[in-house]
Amino acid sequence: MAEASGAVWKARIGIALGILAVGYVMVAGRSTERKYPDRIPVRFWHRWQGDWEKQVWKIVDAYNASQTRYEVIPLSTPGTGSDAKFILGVIGGDPPDVMSIWNGAIPTMAANGFLTPLETMMTPEEKRHYFEDAYPAIRDSGMYKGRVYGITIGADLYALYVNVAAMKEVGADPDRFPETMEELEALSQQLTKVDSSGNYTRLGYVPGNLEYLAHTFGGGFFLGPDGKPQLHTPANRRALEEIVRQRKKLGFERVTRFYAGLNSAAGAAAWPFMTGELAITFDGQWRVEELRKFRPDLEYRILPVPPPREGGAPRGGNISGNFMIIPSSAKHKEGAWEFVKFWSGLDNPERSATFYNYGGWLPLSPRVANSPIYQAWLRENPQFQAFLDILSSENVRSKPTIANLQFLIDQVSRAEDRAIRGLLTPAQALDELERTFREESLKRKELGYVE
Amino acid sequence: MIALGPRRWRQNLVGWAFIAPWLIGFVAFTAWPFFQSLYLSFTRYNIVTPAKWVGAANYRMLLFEDPLFWKSASVTVQYALFSVPLGIVAGVGLALLLNANVRGIAAFRTIFYLPSIVPTVASSVVFLWLLNPNIGLVNRLLATFGITGPAWLNTAPWAFYSLLLLALWGVGGSMVIYLAGLKDIPTHLYEAATLDGAGPWQKLLRVTLPMLTPVIFFNLVMGLIGSFQYFTQAFVMTPNGGPEDSTLFYSLYLYNRAWKYMDMGYASAMAWMLFLLIVTLTALVFRTQRRWVHYGG
Numbered sequence: 001m002a003e004a005s006g007a008v009w010k011a012r013i014g015i016a017l018g019i020l021a022v023g024y025v026m027v028a029g030r031s032t033e034r035k036y037p038d039r040i041p042v043r044f045w046h047r048w049q050g051d052w053e054k055q056v057w058k059i060v061d062a063y064n065a066s067q068t069r070y071e072v073i074p075l076s077t078p079g080t081g082s083d084a085k086f087i088l089g090v091i092g093g094d095p096p097d098v099m100s101i102w103n104g105a106i107p108t109m110a111a112n113g114f115l116t117p118l119e120t121m122m123t124p125e126e127k128r129h130y131f132e133d134a135y136p137a138i139r140d141s142g143m144y145k146g147r148v149y150g151i152t153i154g155a156d157l158y159a160l161y162v163n164v165a166a167m168k169e170v171g172a173d174p175d176r177f178p179e180t181m182e183e184l185e186a187l188s189q190q191l192t193k194v195d196s197s198g199n200y201t202r203l204g205y206v207p208g209n210l211e212y213l214a215h216t217f218g219g220g221f222f223l224g225p226d227g228k229p230q231l232h233t234p235a236n237r238r239a240l241e242e243i244v245r246q247r248k249k250l251g252f253e254r255v256t257r258f259y260a261g262l263n264s265a266a267g268a269a270a271w272p273f274m275t276g277e278l279a280i281t282f283d284g285q286w287r288v289e290e291l292r293k294f295r296p297d298l299e300y301r302i303l304p305v306p307p308p309r310e311g312g313a314p315r316g317g318n319i320s321g322n323f324m325i326i327p328s329s330a331k332h333k334e335g336a337w338e339f340v341k342f343w344s345g346l347d348n349p350e351r352s353a354t355f356y357n358y359g360g361w362l363p364l365s366p367r368v369a370n371s372p373i374y375q376a377w378l379r380e381n382p383q384f385q386a387f388l389d390i391l392s393s394e395n396v397r398s399k400p401t402i403a404n405l406q407f408l409i410d411q412v413s414r415a416e417d418r419a420i421r422g423l424l425t426p427a428q429a430l431d432e433l434e435r436t437f438r439e440e441s442l443k444r445k446e447l448g449y450v451e
Numbered sequence: 452m453i454a455l456g457p458r459r460w461r462q463n464l465v466g467w468a469f470i471a472p473w474l475i476g477f478v479a480f481t482a483w484p485f486f487q488s489l490y491l492s493f494t495r496y497n498i499v500t501p502a503k504w505v506g507a508a509n510y511r512m513l514l515f516e517d518p519l520f521w522k523s524a525s526v527t528v529q530y531a532l533f534s535v536p537l538g539i540v541a542g543v544g545l546a547l548l549l550n551a552n553v554r555g556i557a558a559f560r561t562i563f564y565l566p567s568i569v570p571t572v573a574s575s576v577v578f579l580w581l582l583n584p585n586i587g588l589v590n591r592l593l594a595t596f597g598i599t600g601p602a603w604l605n606t607a608p609w610a611f612y613s614l615l616l617l618a619l620w621g622v623g624g625s626m627v628i629y630l631a632g633l634k635d636i637p638t639h640l641y642e643a644a645t646l647d648g649a650g651p652w653q654k655l656l657r658v659t660l661p662m663l664t665p666v667i668f669f670n671l672v673m674g675l676i677g678s679f680q681y682f683t684q685a686f687v688m689t690p691n692g693g694p695e696d697s698t699l700f701y702s703l704y705l706y707n708r709a710w711k712y713m714d715m716g717y718a719s720a721m722a723w724m725l726f727l728l729i730v731t732l733t734a735l736v737f738r739t740q741r742r743w744v745h746y747g748g
Binding site for chain 1: 495497498499500503505508509512516583584585586602604605606691694695696707710711712713716717
């Protein structure tokens with residue numbers, strides 16, 4: 001009898017624990033608690049994490065405090081799954097109201113009807129400001145077929161970060177940086193260090209990233225006058241040949257091992273430029289803010305990649321980075337649009353200058369860059385000016401805004417990899433790239449895809 | 452035609468009610484998408500706009516105009532050819548060792564089983580570090596023997612071999628099944644073999660392995676299906692298909708087509724090609740079982 005009673009009690013306790021567990025899961029599974037439950041929610045997805053996410057929260061808090069109608073609720077959706085999560089949100093009828101995505105995905109998503117044309121949200125005055133004021137390369141990076149689908153809140157450019165102490169160590173004058181690719185190669189050679197086993201312990205600049213570097217050679221993978229991407233051009237071939245030649249000279253496997261051994265995955269503070277393993281490196285403008293935070297003592301310079309002695313294009317490059325989009329099926333587009341304007345500075349460049357400074361991001365327009373707040377920040381971070389100089393160069397372009405841009409970028413990267421590994425010559429790699437892209441375009445055309 | 456009485460009806464109804472949650476889930480989340488994907492494989496479909504019928508164009512392009520399709524299929528077939536036998540040999544070998552009646556065997560079994568319950572993404576990230584050519588533990592160990600280890604994930608064909616190596620990491624899952632199979636072999640067979648003068652090696656070949664064939668067959672079929680669907684480790688460790696496309700697995704390419712290029716029709720066609728291949732191979736394996744699988748006991 002006592003045994004039976006014990007079993008009943010055990011069963012009761014079990015059921016009670018089960019209910020508690022289910023209750024906890026249900027409560028814990030609820031979304032973030034809202035600060036302003038009476039306002040219209042505007043759900044904002046972005047890709048930042050860690051310290052960067054904290055900057056996003058600051059901007060969101062500033063927006064929520066600036067008005068009483070909307071509440072922006074941020075959610076970090078980082079990593080490669082970000083786009084897939086967004087697509088699933090659209091399919092499920094529950095997309096965010098606004099999202100920050102990589103601009104390379106904009107044409108594909110716009111062509112497939114995922115995005116709202118943002119000029120439809122603009123007043124005539126906003127439209128005029130946007131088209132007249134925004135940096136052309138940044139503005140064009142958010143467009144597809146003449147319509148605006150993405151507005152920058154943090155566009156990226158790349159340049160060389162140069163360690164001043166390392167230059168002095170090899171007897172080079174940090175204020176007389178090489179003006180040609182050839183001189184840079186010689187300097188990089190001086191900066192290179194090896195250990196007793198012949199392994200690299202420090203490297204200078206190792207050319208790479210064909211898609212970007214091609215611009216410095218006067219090329220680039222953009223749309224030609226006939227509307228077709230220009231792939232195997234003499235300039236692009238020269239860029240790839242240079243990448244391959246220098247990599248071969250340094251030794252493919254030795255460089256690969258050196259890079260693989262760098263602690264670059266350990267976070268911003270372990271960036272190999274900060275730890276001295278890279279004396280010159282090619283990286284984005286956001287590193288200025290990281291250097292300020294983690295290595296304020298490190299003396300460095302930022303310079304554009306110098307063009308080759310003949311036939312180059314100084315300060316060449318293309319735009320990538322974070323652009324705000326509003327899904328076509330978003331529930332609260334008006335609120336989303338207000339937030340986009342607030343952050344990007346379309347309505348108030350002076351105010352948004354602070355936001356761009358939070359992350360060391362490139363501004364939407366010279367109006368933002370010339371604002372007193374931005375200028376004051378520049379005086380504190382004078383190295384950043386190099387990126388603004390590059391941005392104003394006519395050799396900086398947007399990526400080709402074609403529907404299968406993602407495919408093109410993957411194939412350019414593949415061509416570069418195959419050439420570096422010696423599987424194909426640079427000319428063969430670009431031939432293959434052009435053929436692959438042409439065949440893919442024909443396939444898409446036959447299937448009825450819009451380009 | 453036999454009419455069912457009210458009691459029988461009620462019983463049936465209760466039965467259906469019990470399996471209803473699973474049945475609804477199966478129809479909604481497996482059966483319906485399964486047949487829907489067959490339809491989508493004959494369309495151009497980007498999720499947002501309605502699917503447009505394109506006939507067999509996706510299949511034609513896959514078979515005759517897409518070199519990456521063949522490349523990814525070849526990588527996957529090679530992986531299946533090596534990983535499945537390797538998994539069986541390692542699983543059976545480990546189970547035989549862990550079937551021994553020695554002190555602390557339960558702890559050993561747990562230790563060897565544990566890796567198979569570690570989430571795949573977590574173990575893949577750990578292996579990324581282990582296989583780092585400069586600071587990874589594997590190359591450090593090799594270096595103590597004077598061997599310069601390869602740049603595992605950065606060069607072909609080592610990237611492929613690395614993933615094969617990683618396949619052994621989860622062998623604990625099949626090991627447990629083999630172990631259960633070993634425990635199921637009647638003792639009297641070993642006693643009879645001993646009376647007949649069989650040594651340990653003969654017992655293994657004549658008793659243990661034949662009696663284990665149903666379990667080996669099960670693991671062979673499951674391993675084959677799993678290896679053709681191989682995705683997560685390759686996605687985490689070599690997301691772009693690895694050096695020289697050496698780890699461009701079929702499912703990885705399918706994923707890129709669907710989610711990166713938003714070509715769901717094409718990806719559905721790829722999924723159906725994979726399905727047909729798996730069904731064919733499974734059927735072939737089933738046809739061979741009469742020759743080598745022993746169900747006697």
